[in-house]
Amino acid sequence: MSKIKIGIIGCGSITKHRHFPEYAANENVEIVAVCDLDKKRASRFADKAGATVYISYEELLQDPAVEAVSVNLPNALHAPVSIAALKAGKHVLCEKPMATSIQETEEMIQAAKDSGKNLMIGHNQRFVTSHQMAREYIKSGKLGKIYSFRTAFGHGGPEGWSADGRDSWFFDKERAFIGAMGDLGVHKSDLIRFIFDQDVIEVGGFVDTLAKENTDVDDNAVCVVKLADGAIGTLTASWSYKKFEDNSTIIYGEKGVLRLEDDEDYSFIFYPIDGKPEKVDAGKIQSNDEGGQTNSGVIDEFIDSILSKRQPAVTGEEGKKALEIVIAALESSETKKIISI
Template sequence: MEKLKVGVIGCGSIAKYRHLPEYAANPNVEIVAVCDAVEERAKATAEQYGAEAFTDYEQLLNSIETDVISVCLPNYLHAPVSIAALRAGNHVLCEKPMATSHEEALAMIEAAKENGKILMIGHNQRFVASHQKVKKMLEEGEFGKVYSFRTTFSHGGPEGWSIDGRNSWFFDKEKAFIGALGDLGVHKADLIRYLLGEVKEVGAFVETSAKQNTEVDDNAVCIVKMENGTIGTLTASWSYVAGGDNSTVIYTEKAVVRLEDDPTYSLIIHYKNGETVRYQLDKIQTNEDGGQTASHVIDHFVDAVQQNKTPLITGEEGMKSLDVILAALESNEKGQFIKME
């Protein structure tokens, strides 16, 4: 099988720690082009991976042959660049949140359909070992009825992770459109949909309380009601000044299920009968480990393209997770619960 030719558009931290090293480690692909508005960054990255450097994504799409494109750009560019790449005949892996509106997300899905290409969104929480194991157990009825849940994704903020630190686009409302809720909360919206089904209703408080000189949110607390009646909370924060939290706890008829809530055991199940089962599974990926743990996103995407099969996180799935976050913003603005369309 011929190697897939890869172009990575955007050479910031997500490309540096996730996309590029994971493509480089995959024997079925070859990184042929990288693009970044900052010329030195593009050149240094190209040199590192033996690729051609570009500062204009349109030039990349028009002048070099690629099969797949990773879109690792500020949120406001996700839709236009993904659509351009799909129209140029590429399969596209786009970072989350996939777009800044429902309409943009729809346009991306349409572009993929019209051009017969795969569009996948980089929601890596679905590939975490504990999450996959619990999904299977839930499907098999291991825990009985699910009563409620709490899920959170919180850390000190992108200044500790982004390549541009405090000057990062993450804090620029024009480019980011949304803060912690879009950066972290959308991951948990996707996870909770993956584990418990579709969301029916959302209520939210969305604040900027920890970061100075920015209009994007840094703390959000959402109340979520699922279609099956389960209720829970979803929180996202950039204000955890010591350590982070990426945990989910599901309260069920037969057990309390703790996911990624313990540094040693990524899954702990406390059964109603007093029994506790602890699982040491592959750890969840964190920014602190510099991307040492594989996200499995790239390998899954490459495999989907090569086998021509539907990926786990299609454009439609990405859009449904984005819609939960958009509903949270609307709820905060209107001061009322928002029913999902």
Template sequence: MSKVKIAVIGCGSIAQHRHLPEYAMNEHVEIVAVCDIVEERVNKVASEYGVIAYTNYEELLADPEIEAVSVCTPNYLHAPISIAALEAGKHVLCEKPMATSSEEAMNMIEAAKKSNKKLMIGHNQRFVASHQKARKLIEDGELGKIYSFRTAFGHGGPEGWSVDGKESWFFKKNEAFIGAMGDLGVHKTDLLRFLLGEEFVEVGAFIETSAKENADVDDTAVCILRTESGIIGTLAASWSYVSKEDNSTVIYGEKAILRLEEDPVHNLILQYKNGEVVKCELGGIQTNEEGGQTTSHVISHFVQSIISDTIPPVPGEEGMKSLQVILAALESKETSKIITIN
């Protein structure tokens, strides 16, 4: 069986630590090219993987040999590059947040339909073992009726992770469009939609820039969310958690409380109403800290969807619904009102 020929556009940290190593480990993939506007960076990465280096993504997309691309650029380029790639007949795996507006997201989905190519968004939280198990428990009614939840995703900020450190595009509104809410918050809106099996219909948010002096995007946000059936809860996204990363979620139901990624050893803890406690060790959540988990499962799912010609597990439509919650949160902050999501 011939290998899927893949290129990666954007050679920053997410490409270097996730996409490229995971493609390289995948037996069904041949990496053929990489692209980045920083010549020195792209040449270094290209020589590391023994592939062609481009500084212009349009030139890369003109190569008929390339079948699929990962879009790992700053947020404002996600939609234009993804659309250009789809129109060039390539399958696309796009990093999150997929776009900077609903309109851009819709255009991406349309482009995928027109070209009959795959569009997948890189929401990896769904594939974490504890989250997979949690969804099954909730679906099976183990918690009974769900009342509420709280989830958080926070760390010290992208300067410790981004290839450009403090000078990173993450802090620039014209390139990032949104800060911690787009970097971390959108992961959690996607996770909650996945776990609860419901859409959010209302959002209220407080969004601030309080921790980062060099940023003109948010670094700390707290949102209140309500689903269609009336489950309410909070979502916190922050670059101001200066010590340990927080990536925890707690779901409160009538029969039990479900604690996910809260305990350093037990990724999933079920606390039943009758006092019984079940603890599971399921292999850690992926983290940027040293010794963190190595695979996000995003790459393997994307490649599998191409090989088997199936719908990717996080198609454009799912990415858009998760993005819309974040967009509504921004609108709530601007208007000081609770926003209804259509």
């Protein structure tokens, strides 16, 4: 089987901690090109892979050796670069949030259809074992009717994660479009749809800047969301959890409670109304902390979808629906109204 030849566009922290090592570990991949405006930064990855260095993504996309690309750039560049890559005949794995508007998501989806190439969005929470177990528990009826839930994603902020620290594009609204809600909240909006296997139909949001100085992007958001079947829950995204990262989800059902990524020893715990708790160590969810750099599953899914000539698990349509929830939260916060999707 021939290897898929990959180009990586953008050589920041998401490439360092996720994309590059996971491509390198995949036996069906050859990294042939890397691109960054900072040539030295790109060269560090290129030297490890024996890849060609580019400082222009347009030039990389003209490289006939490149079959597929990761788009790991500031949020405002996700759509234009992904569309250019699809038009150049490359498969695309785009980091989240996939775009800065619904119109952009639709243009990306259309570009993928026109090119016949795969477009995948990097929502990794679907591939977490505890989340997949929860989806099956709910599908099988073990929780009965779902009443409510809460899900959160918070850490100390991009300054502890980004390659550029406090000078990162994450804090620049023109390049980022949105702060914690786009960085972390969009992961949870995708997760909610995945776990419950249904759409969110209403959103109420409080989105604000409370912890970070000298920035015009949000750093804290708390949203109330309603599912198609009537269940309601909260979604929290924060860049102000300075001591501990929180990536937990708790689901309250007719027949018991599920606690996911909420215990130091067990990533999946089911407390039935009757009987003993079921506790499973299903491995730790990915984290920005040391020791949290486990395989996300995103790269392997992207590559397998190309090799298998099928659509990836997180299509452009799925990425669009996750972004719709985020944008609804922003609109709700601004208008002080509940937004229907």
